[in-house]
Amino acid sequence: MTWIRKNIIMIVGLLVLFYMFIPVFVVIALSFNEPKSRLTYTFDKFTFDNWLHPCSGAEAMCPSVMVSLKIGLLSTLGATILGTLMAYALMRYRFRGKGVANVLLFLPMASPEVVMGSSLLTLFVSASFPLGFWTILIAHIMFCLSFVVVTVKARLAGMDPRLEQAAMDLYANEWQTFRRITLPLLAPGIASAALLSFSLSFDDFIVTNFNSGSTVTFPMFVWGSAQRGIPPQVNVIGAAVFLIALAIVVLGQIIGARKRKALAA
Amino acid sequence: MDQIAGDLRLVSLRKEFGDFVAVDDIDILIPKGSFFALLGPSGCGKTTTLRMVAGLELPTAGQILIGDHDIASLKPYNRPVNTVFQSYALFPHLDIYENVAFGLRRRGVKDVATQVEAMLSLVELDAFARRKPSQLSGGQQQRVALARALINRPEVLLLDEPLGALDLKLRRQMQLELKRIQTEVGITFVHVTHDQEEAMTMADTIAVMNQGKVEQLGSPMDLYENPKTTFVANFLGQSNLLTGEVMDRGDFVGVKVWGNHIKIPASRVATTNAKVWVGVRPEKIYISAESNHAHDHLGNQLIGTVLERSYIGVSTQFIVEIPGFLHDEKIMVFEQNVDASEVMAGDQVRISWDPAHTFALDAKQDAYAGDVLAEAE
Secondary structure (H helix, E strand, C coil): CHHHHHHHHHHHHHHHHHHHHHHHHHHHHHCCECCCCCCCCCCCCECCHHHHCCCCCCCCHHHHHHHHHHHHHHHHHHHHHHHHHHHHHHHHCCCCCHHHHHHHCCHHHHCCHHHHHHHHHHHHHHCCCCCCHHHHHHHHHHHHHHHHHHHHHHHHHCCCHHHHHHHHHCCCCHHHHHHHHHHHHHHHHHHHHHHHHHHHHHHCCHHHHHHCCCCCCHHHHHHHHHCCCCCHHHHHHHHHHHHHHHHHHHHHHHHHHHHHHHHHC | CCCCCCCEEEEEEEEEECCEEEEEEEEEEECCCCEEEEECCCCCCHHHHHHHHHCCCCCCEEEEEECCEECCCCCHHHCCEEEEECCECCCCCCCHHHHHHHHHHHCCCCCHHHHHHHHHHHCCCHHHCCCCHHHCCHHHHHHHHHHHHHCCCCCEEEEECCCCCCCHHHHHHHHHHHHHHHHHHCCEEEEEECCHHHHHHHCCEEEEEECCEEEEEECHHHHHHCCCCHHHHHHCCCCEEEEEEEEECCCEEEEEECCEEEEEEHHHECCCCCEEEEEECHHHCEEEECCCCCCHHHCEEEEEEEEEEEECCCEEEEEEECCCCCCCCCEEEEEECCCCCCCCCCCEEEEEECHHHEEEEECCCCCCCCHHHHHHC
16 A cells, blocks of 8 residues: 555556557557458457568558658758748847737647638639649648747747857858857757657648648548558558657657766766 | 057947937047956946947947947947957857857958967967867856957957856956956957956956946046045945035135034045035044044044944944034944054044045035945945
8 A cells, every 4th residue: 555655656657658658559569460351450460561561552552651751851841941030030130010920820820720721722722723732731831830930939039149149249240140150059949840840741631631632641541541441551650650750759868868978077 | 340440439329228328428438458447337338338339239329439430330240349248158069169269260260270279278278179168167168258259359359247257266366367368468458347346456447337327437546536426436435425515715625514624635626516525435534542643633533432343354444423413424434453443332533534535526416326236236
C-alpha cells in the first residue's frame, strides 16, 4: 500500500504514456502482419515482406506517399521562409496595421479546418483555378504559416535586440546583421517551425480533401483504402514516419546535451 | 568615412519620445582624445544621448559633429563610432576570436589575424580565443566587449555603464585598466554612468545630467569643489546647504545665516539673488570643543551641540545642531581619524571652516535635488 502511495504519480504517468502509445504500437505490430484476407485487422502471421517490398501489393500507395512528401517539403520551405520574414517584421519594425496583423495571424489556427477547406474550395472554383497539386500546396502553406510565425516570434522575443544593434555598430548593414546575427540565433526556432510545418502538411486530410481535385495524397489514400481494408504496407509507412520523427527528436536531445556539456566544460 | 575625424560636438541636441523630452537641447564639446563622462541618475537622458551618437536613436533635432561632419543622420555602420554595450551584447554563437574580428571582417580589412591576436593580448585573453562568450566570467566578457569595439580604432568609443555588472573589487580594477587603455590608444572615450565615483576616477571632464539637461560641465575637482547647482552639490558627494541672505558684496560676499555671519569668495557665489543656499562639504569643517579656539583663524564659525556621533573607520561623522537653525538644517561634519576625537555626543562644539571652501547657490532651487537619487543608485 505504502509503495503504491509513494509511486502513485509515476504509475499514473506510465499509464497515460501507455495509453498514448497504444495506437503506435498497434501500427508497428500490424506492419509485420500478413493478413489472410483483405478485410481482416487481426494479426495472422509474422512477416518482413511488408517492410522489404512496401510498394508492391498496394499499387497506388507509393505514388501518394511521394505526392505527400513533395507537398510537405515545398509547403515547409514556403511557409518557413515567409513565416520567418513575417515574424521578423512583426517583432523588429513599427508599421501601420501591425496590431491587426498580429491578431489575424491566429485566425487560421483557430478556425475549423472544415471551414477553411470549404472556403478555399469556393475561392479556387470561383477563380476557376484548376484543383490539384498546386491548390493543395497553396492551402498547406497558408495554414502552416501561422504556426511558423508564432514559433519564430517566440524565439525573437527572447533575443536581446542589443545583439543586432551591436552588429550594426560594428559595421554590419541590415542584410549582414540579419544574415550573421539574427538568422543563426533564430535557427533553433526556425528548425522547430519547419518540423512542425512538415508534420502538419504531411498529416493533413480535411483541407486537402476539399482542394485536391484528382491528386491523391497519402492520408487520402489511407482514407480511401480504409473502406475496403487497409493494406499492411500503410502501417509500414506509418511506423517509418514515427521512427524518423523519434530519431530526429533523440538526435536533437543528444546535440543539445553535447552543447550544454561543452559549455559547462 | 576615414576623413571624419576631430572633436565630438553635440549642438542643440534634442530627443523626444512622444510628449516626453529625454534630451533637452544639450550642447557639449568633447575634445579629441579626452575621457569624457556623462553622469546622472537613471532617466536623466545620458543613455539616450549616447545612443544618438552611436546612431541607434535618431535625434528629434540638433547636430552631432565629429570635426566638421554632421553624423546625426548616418546609419550606425557608417559612423566611426563604436560602443561597449551595457551587459556587453557579445554574439553568443560566435567564439571570442570571431566576436573581436566581427568589425574588421565587415569592413573587409586584410590582416584580421594579426590585429585580433594583438588586441586579444592587449586585454590578456589570448588563451580564450576559441571559447564562447558564455564560458567566460563577467570581467572577461567585459574585456572582450572592449576589445571588439577598440579593434576598429574608432574616432569615438562609447561606453554604456560598462562596469555596472561587475562586483566592486573588479570594478575598481577595470576603472584603472580602462583609464590606462584610453591613455595608450588616445581615442576619445565617452562614458555613461550613474556612479559618481567611477566618473570622477576616470574622466578628464564630466557632464552632470539631470532631466535631459546638462546641470554642470567641468573637471571632477571643479564639480566637487565648486558645484553650481544644488543637484550637483548633492549628487556628487554630500553637502550642507543652509538658508542664507546676502548682506554685502565685495571680494568676499557676506551672508547672514540665521543671525550668523558667513563669508564666501565672490567667485564662488553662483547667483545674483539675495536669497541663497550656503554650501559647505562635511569634510571641510573642523570640529572642536567650544573652548578650543585653534581654528578661529579660518574665518567661518558656528557654535552648536553634537546630536550624533558615529565612528565609521576612516572618519568620524558628527551631526551638529545650531541654535536658531531650521529643524532640518543640521550640519554634518566628517573628521579624519588622525587622533582620538575630543568631541562626544551632547558636547557644546565650535565648528570652523575656510571661506574658500564655502559656496553659494540660488535659493530658488530645491535643496534636496539629487540627494535621494544619489542614495538610490
